Amino acid sequence: MSRGRILLLIVAPTIVAVTIVAVVVVLLMQAADRREQVERADAAAAGYTQAVEDFKQTVESQAESADFGDAQSVGAAVTQASEDLPELPDATEHGIENSAAYRDAAALEEKTAQDLQAFQEVVETTAQAEEFVAQAEKIMQEDPFDYLDSGSFTSGAPIRRDALPPMQKALSEAEALEAPESPESAEEARKLLVEATRRVVRGVKKAASELDAGRGYKLRYDYGRAPLAVRLVSGQAQSELREAFDRLVADEPDPQDPDAEPDTEDTDTEDAGTGV
Structure with missing residues (x-):
């Protein structure tokens, strides 16, 4: 080799x-x-x-x-x-x-x-709801008696002159008020507010007419279910905001534990109100 x-x-x-x-x-x-x-x-x-x-x-x-x-x-x-x-x-x-x-x-x-x-x-939607509630409450604070002197009236002229214009203005504001997209209850609250303000205006007009006709008439007014409905909007809006915040800060479950759930504390929500 x-x-x-x-x-x-x-x-x-x-x-x-x-x-x-x-x-x-x-x-x-x-x-x-x-x-x-x-x-x-x-x-x-x-x-x-x-x-x-x-x-x-x-x-x-x-x-x-x-x-x-x-x-x-x-x-x-x-x-x-x-x-x-x-x-x-x-x-x-x-x-x-x-x-x-x-x-x-x-x-x-x-x-x-x-x-x-x-x-x-x-x-953003909660801020819109808060603005809606603030405007609605401002309208419902309008009281025809705030524009009238105390005592009795012999005609409807003082009522037409002093009480009717501000109440008609309040009605115009109620009719122009737009309900926010959320919570859904806001649209119902808006309708109740408009209806209630219309009743107040009708009541003021009737009081003036009755006095002009020489008939005694005691003016009464209230906003019916509107105050409760508006407070409900406020309460629901705050609840939605709190729930969104809780979801944001909630503890995440252990991905290795299929039974684990986010650790979120129960939060108390304030009662929206019981009416007036």
């Missing part, structure tokens, strides 16, 4: 062995890199989840002094806290696909953004 053939027989297995070792090393390095990608994704998820918990605690702390009867006040507190809304760090495709924690964190990020958006929308 020639020397060259002998060398080839010796070198060839060595080359094969070295190649195999090199391939194994590369595979081990790739496996280690993939494992590290998953670990980085897990770490990013854990950090983000903790940051969201901290964010929710900050939101609760900022809103502690806010008045839930003033939607803009609560909204401003949450908006201030939202400046520190955490973001989930990026991860590699392999890390995302193989990290259940990262996928859970991504779902949490989406849910948190949705809850925040939903809360801001509720703040």
